[in-house]
Amino acid sequence: MGAIEYSTRIGEAEMRLTPAAQAKFAELLKQADSDIIGIRVFVTGGGCSGMTYDMTYATSVDSAYDSVLEGPGFKVVVDPVALNYLQGSEIDFTNSSFVFNKVFQAVGGKGTCGGCGGGGF
Amino acid sequence: MADAAAEVSRPVTASDRHAAPRRILLIAPHDSYRTAPFLAAAKARNIEVLIASEARYSLVSAYADGLHLDLGDIQASLQTIRREAQRRPFAAVLGSDDPSTEIAALAATELGLPHNPTAAVHLARRKDLARDRLAQAGIPVPRHWRLDLTRPLAAQTGDIRFPCVLKPVALSASRGVIRADNLAELNQAAARIQVLLARAGLREAEERETILVEEFISGFEVAVEGLLTQGSLEILTIFDKPDPLDGPYFEETYYITPSRLDAPTQKTLRETISSACAAYGLREGPIHAECRINGQGVWILEVAARTIGGLCGRLLRFGTGASLEELVLRHALGERPERNSETGGAGVLMIPIPQGGILRRVEGVLAAGKVPYIEEVVISVREGYELVPLPEGSSYLGFIFARAPSAAQAEAALRMAHACLRVVVMPLWKVEPSPAPDNFST
Numbered sequence: 001m002g003a004i005e006y007s008t009r010i011g012e013a014e015m016r017l018t019p020a021a022q023a024k025f026a027e028l029l030k031q032a033d034s035d036i037i038g039i040r041v042f043v044t045g046g047g048c049s050g051m052t053y054d055m056t057y058a059t060s061v062d063s064a065y066d067s068v069l070e071g072p073g074f075k076v077v078v079d080p081v082a083l084n085y086l087q088g089s090e091i092d093f094t095n096s097s098f099v100f101n102k103v104f105q106a107v108g109g110k111g112t113c114g115g116c117g118g119g120g121f
Numbered sequence: 122m123a124d125a126a127a128e129v130s131r132p133v134t135a136s137d138r139h140a141a142p143r144r145i146l147l148i149a150p151h152d153s154y155r156t157a158p159f160l161a162a163a164k165a166r167n168i169e170v171l172i173a174s175e176a177r178y179s180l181v182s183a184y185a186d187g188l189h190l191d192l193g194d195i196q197a198s199l200q201t202i203r204r205e206a207q208r209r210p211f212a213a214v215l216g217s218d219d220p221s222t223e224i225a226a227l228a229a230t231e232l233g234l235p236h237n238p239t240a241a242v243h244l245a246r247r248k249d250l251a252r253d254r255l256a257q258a259g260i261p262v263p264r265h266w267r268l269d270l271t272r273p274l275a276a277q278t279g280d281i282r283f284p285c286v287l288k289p290v291a292l293s294a295s296r297g298v299i300r301a302d303n304l305a306e307l308n309q310a311a312a313r314i315q316v317l318l319a320r321a322g323l324r325e326a327e328e329r330e331t332i333l334v335e336e337f338i339s340g341f342e343v344a345v346e347g348l349l350t351q352g353s354l355e356i357l358t359i360f361d362k363p364d365p366l367d368g369p370y371f372e373e374t375y376y377i378t379p380s381r382l383d384a385p386t387q388k389t390l391r392e393t394i395s396s397a398c399a400a401y402g403l404r405e406g407p408i409h410a411e412c413r414i415n416g417q418g419v420w421i422l423e424v425a426a427r428t429i430g431g432l433c434g435r436l437l438r439f440g441t442g443a444s445l446e447e448l449v450l451r452h453a454l455g456e457r458p459e460r461n462s463e464t465g466g467a468g469v470l471m472i473p474i475p476q477g478g479i480l481r482r483v484e485g486v487l488a489a490g491k492v493p494y495i496e497e498v499v500i501s502v503r504e505g506y507e508l509v510p511l512p513e514g515s516s517y518l519g520f521i522f523a524r525a526p527s528a529a530q531a532e533a534a535l536r537m538a539h540a541c542l543r544v545v546v547m548p549l550w551k552v553e554p555s556p557a558p559d560n561f562s563t
Contacts, residue, residue: 041552044507052551053551053552053553053554054507054549054550054551054552055549055550055551055552056478056479056547056548056549056550057479057547057548059481091552092555097551097553098550098551098552098553099552099553099554099555100552100553100554100555
């Protein structure tokens with residue numbers, strides 16, 4: 001049986017960044033400490049209140065698991081669980097906030113459990 | 122809710138002591154700081170404690186192997202407790218934290234065990250109802266108002282005096298407590314608390330939709346641990362809070378004991394808290410009170426029917442080294458161990474969260490631990506986890522404990538140890554789903 005190859009590069013079909021988001025990432029990384037290597041996107045939560053999508057500085061890339069989206073002055077690192085939820089999303093930076101403003105393939109969805117209507121409260 | 126005075130709690134009697142097994146049911150949230158100290162105390166005194174919780178799938182064996190309740194279904198929970206009590210009886214039922222004190226009182230009622238009236242426990246948990254009851258009993262309370270978040274605020278704020286403090290009616294640890302000095306600040310604070318309440322996991326709609334607003338009371342703040350026996354209050358300790366708590370948020374930091382307040386003030390404090398317990402109808406078990414003291418007297422901020430929060434209870438040792446939890450368990454069994462507190466001073470610093478973000482590391486922990494009189498430095502948030510400061514946050518970065526010959530030396534040691542710490546936090550950026558129709562909601 002042949003080994004399954006796991007791509008560590010994030011392709012256009014998986015996740016995109018708008019030019020505004022790319023510029024903001026580059027700006028944030030330019031200001032960061034020298035041991036910061038990129039921006040990590042991750043998901044938390046689930047259940048009734050849905051998934052929460054967050055970002056912070058990355059200090060390392062786990063070459064066995066992490067995927068990377070790289071461009072001029074920026075590097076975005078995503079773990080495989082988060083990438084699963086982020087499939088088909090685009091991150092934008094608008095009005096001083098990061099947002100998902102387009103979904104060209106809704107794979108991850110809101111991540112709500114649906115058991116109680118998905119609204120939490 | 123029935124009137125507290127209409128219910129009569131049953132005191133522990135000699136026959137209870139002889140008939141009851143040394144088995145206690147402790148109803149606890151899965152993330153309670155208090156569970157481990159209670160289990161350690163039970164082990165030390167050979168008392169069997171069964172944990173009841175909603176944590177059926179917990180990795181902690183005390184929860185996973187305990188009794189599993191659905192606190193959203195009180196009748197089913199009571200039936201589960203009844204069934205277990207029939208299998209092997211309990212001597213007492215305790216609630217470790219605010220959300221579990223009411224069901225503990227209900228269960229104890231059903232099982233015919235010593236308990237506080239459920240209405241009294243309800244009052245102790247609901248800040249707005251407690252304010253009304255204290256006022257009815259003639260105990261000084263700040264002027265207060267309720268905001269109903271389902272109605273326009275503009276119609277409800279006309280009478281409010283400033284400065285005031287906005288509080289959720291059923292959260293603890295200063296969560297969601299915000300000072301407002303004018304109407305604009307009040308509206309901002311109310312909007313912020315409304316978001317917090319929607320996410321706080323409160324079961325009752327009224328608790329999610331109500332904010333208590335009260336006049337800001339300036340003064341020196343203390344926390345008091347006590348134990349009620351047949352309605353008689355014994356003060357276990359008074360903690361001074363030496364740093365001013367003037368807002369806009371009310372983060373707990375230093376707790377220092379013994380209190381340096383003069384004897385007449387301590388006497389007034391004890392009498393006022395005792396009156397508050399009587400007004401609520403509390404008669405048995407631990408209480409934790411928060412009070413402000415100024416030229417006008419002692420003001421009750423809250424009296425909760427539980428022990429102190431966080432890991433702060435570990436600061437207290439009684440008699441021959443008994444912990445606060447040991448004292449509470451033995452009290453529930455009808456035992457009356459020696460109460461004399463240790464001599465000297467002690468203190469705890471609930472380490473403030475300096476900013477929101479992702480905790481990268483805390484530097485200087487070893488140096489802090491080497492400061493004279495420091496017993497322990499506990500960082501309770503792991504690296505890589507999110508730090509959420511007040512008013513939205515509900516936990517501390519950690520705790521520093523000190524024990525010294527005097528209260529002043531304990532406080533000085535805590536301040537020196539805290540100065541050794543450097544908390545390195547990475548920023549956290551939220552990525553919000555856009556409101557555009559082609560987004561995740563489709």
